[in-house]
Amino acid sequence: MKLIIYTDGASRGNPGQASYGFTISDNLGKLIYQEGKYIGIATNNVAEYSAVLAALKWIKENIKGKTQIEFYADSKLVVEQLSGRYKIKSPHLRLIIEEINKLAVSLGSVKFTHIFREKNILADKLANQALDSQS
Numbered sequence: 561m562k563l564i565i566y567t568d569g570a571s572r573g574n575p576g577q578a579s580y581g582f583t584i585s586d587n588l589g590k591l592i593y594q595e596g597k598y599i600g601i602a603t604n605n606v607a608e609y610s611a612v613l614a615a616l617k618w619i620k621e622n623i624k625g626k627t628q629i630e631f632y633a634d635s636k637l638v639v640e641q642l643s644g645r646y647k648i649k650s651p652h653l654r655l656i657i658e659e660i661n662k663l664a665v666s667l668g669s670v671k672f673t674h675i676f677r678e679k680n681i682l683a684d685k686l687a688n689q690a691l692d693s694q695s
Contacts, residue, residue, distance in 0.1 A: 562587035562628040565615050566675075568683035569607025569635070570691055577694060578602035580611035581686025584618065593618060596686030598694050608635045609656045611683070612642065616663040626668035632675045634684075639674040 564585045571578040581596040595618070599610055612631060619627065633639055640646035641657060648654045664670040677684065 561623065561625065563592070563619065563623070563630070564589070565629060565631045566680055566683040567608070567611035567615060567631060567633045567638075568680055568687045569604055569609070569611050570684075570687040571602060571604040571607050572691060575601055575603045575606075577691055578604070578607040578610075579687045579690035579694075580607050580614060581683040581688075581690065582611045582615040583682050583686070584615060593622070594682065594686060596688075596690035598690045605635075605637065605650070605653060606656070607687070608633065608638045609653060609660065611687070612638065613656060613660050613663070616660060616667065619667055620663060623667075628668060629664070629670045631670065631672045632680065633672065634675055634677045634680045636674050639672045642672045 565582060567582040569580045579596060579598045583594045584592045586592055641648050648657055
C-alpha cells in the first residue's frame, strides 16, 4: 500500500500557541484521514515534527502491513533532517526525531519531500483551524 501525507505545523509567537495538521491519502489521491490538533505552547519546529509523528502513529494504529509512505512538507528543515541530510542540533527535537525514525522503520519505506507552501493548503488549513479553535 502507498500513502501520501501532507503535514504542517503552526506556532503563533514561536514559541507560542501551536498546532499541527496532516492529511493521509491513498496512491490515487483519495483522502483517507485528516487531522488538526492544538498542542499548547511550542515552537514552530516542534509543531512541524508533531504533525509527522502524529501521522505515523495514526498509520501504525490503522493500517496493517508494510506501507510505502511519501511525506510532503513545506518545512525544508524537517525534510532535510528527517532525510538525514541536515544535522540535528537541538536536543528536544532529537527526541521527537528518534521516535519518528523508529516508527518509520517499523512501517516500511518512508520518503520526505519538500514542497512550497502553495502545495500544502489543506494541512496548513487544518493546523490553523486547530489554533483558531483555541481563541
